[in-house]
Amino acid sequence: MKKAGTYTFIMNYRGGTYCSQLKAVDIEQALSKWPDKLDKHRAEIKYLTLDKITRLKAEIRNGEKPTKLKGLKNIWFSFFLLTNRDIIYLNIIKTDTTPGNISKIDSTIRR
Secondary structure: OOOOEEEEEEEEEOOEEEEEEEEEOOHHHHHHHHHHHHHHOHHHOOOOOHHHHHHHHHHHHOOOOOEEOOOOOOEEEEEEEOOOOOEEEEEEEEEOOOOOHHHHHHHHHHO
């Protein structure tokens, strides 16, 4: 059985940027769980109605797959056209939350 990892979702929607995280065993499971997370915080996201979340769930269920970004590790992109005015641009990052790894990355960047 695979161990669950943390996935960070960065959503751009109608002029706002919204971030969330969840645990999943792979990118497919993370993407399928994400709309439920959005639904719980829908009141904080202007213009995101229950109907639009239902459309988003249907697109994911019908096989929408995020694109892995070339040359990068554990980063994907996807977009969802909910209506003519409502497009979600989504970046997904498998995030290493292991204690100590962030400082190793920071020290590498500073050099």
